Amino acid sequence: MITLTNTPTLTTERLTLRAPQPQDAPTFIEFYKTDRAQYVGGPKDDKRGWEFFCTEIGHWVMRGYGMFVVTYQGDDTPLGIVGHWNPKTWPEQEVGWVIFEPAIEGKGIAFEAAKAVIDYTWTTLKWATIVSYIAYPNTRSIALAERLGAVRDEDAETPGTAYVYRHPRPTA
Amino acid sequence: MTVTFSTPTLETERLILRAPALTDFDVLADFYASPRAEFVGGPQSRELSWRNLALEAGHWVLRGFGRWTLVEKTTQNPVGIVGLWHPEGFPENELGWDLFDGATGKGYATEAAIAARHYAYDTLGWTTLTSLIAIGNDGSRRVAERLGATYDSDFTHERFGPMQLWRHPGPEALT
Numbered sequence: 041m042i043t044l045t046n047t048p049t050l051t052t053e054r055l056t057l058r059a060p061q062p063q064d065a066p067t068f069i070e071f072y073k074t075d076r077a078q079y080v081g082g083p084k085d086d087k088r089g090w091e092f093f094c095t096e097i098g099h100w101v102m103r104g105y106g107m108f109v110v111t112y113q114g115d116d117t118p119l120g121i122v123g124h125w126n127p128k129t130w131p132e133q134e135v136g137w138v139i140f141e142p143a144i145e146g147k148g149i150a151f152e153a154a155k156a157v158i159d160y161t162w163t164t165l166k167w168a169t170i171v172s173y174i175a176y177p178n179t180r181s182i183a184l185a186e187r188l189g190a191v192r193d194e195d196a197e198t199p200g201t202a203y204v205y206r207h208p209r210p211t212a
Numbered sequence: 213m214t215v216t217f218s219t220p221t222l223e224t225e226r227l228i229l230r231a232p233a234l235t236d237f238d239v240l241a242d243f244y245a246s247p248r249a250e251f252v253g254g255p256q257s258r259e260l261s262w263r264n265l266a267l268e269a270g271h272w273v274l275r276g277f278g279r280w281t282l283v284e285k286t287t288q289n290p291v292g293i294v295g296l297w298h299p300e301g302f303p304e305n306e307l308g309w310d311l312f313d314g315a316t317g318k319g320y321a322t323e324a325a326i327a328a329r330h331y332a333y334d335t336l337g338w339t340t341l342t343s344l345i346a347i348g349n350d351g352s353r354r355v356a357e358r359l360g361a362t363y364d365s366d367f368t369h370e371r372f373g374p375m376q377l378w379r380h381p382g383p384e385a386l387t
Binding site: 105 | 218
């Protein structure tokens, strides 16, 4: 078995954030088949969804960081993916978020996970900047970025057609 | 904390076969941007090439096997990607090869494919192996012929177009 090991795990009040594993593939692929994936590169059919899940894992190999799978503590069912995304062609390092099922929305899961990732990014990864690229008009995602304190940066370069939300560096 | 990735490494007379890495990106992106990538979904953008490189790595985790980057011993340069491939939508386990620009005509694809095929049969215990070759990709077909593979059937890939499935000699025929 070929594995990715020594990846970090983050915990919040309700959640565990861990690296993606092969058993998460079906949930990820199902999400990408739906219109809910329209702002994050989807919808994608089974084949492209499978390939993109490989890319999610491969991002960890390439960068040493990547998107975490979010679960409730004590229940390994994937609720979404929240974490770091930085293809070599992108202008800046991103924190992004996806919640798979509508039933999970409205519970503050994405906020709680993204907050933990952003804190980890400043304190442990020590990135100089954090942005979130949000496709227009993903209003739910924009609302979350604003709730996290991010501010739209109209001057920043984007990797495609997206708004750039810049997360404020915490004052020491 | 350093993320670790437990892939096997193979060695041939002139090549090291190791896991794909970020340092392969520029040469891979140049390959995928060139007309030579026409049979493997290209030419394509650097962004998509980055996703392809990460996909190569993730394939190892999901399938337990994958493709290696070929490193030329004399120069330490990445010169191609060869190995065992089975993304969703492929009919069978495949032995595939792509050589980067400037690395053709040296027998590297054949040399690496022989090592990868031995690994599939001897270490993974596979009993058969195929290669998908796009119609018109004569260079790739000649590699298949040198490896002793023969035409098996037709296959249409949704992005790569009409292809031929070639079948390699099994483990018994190679011993």
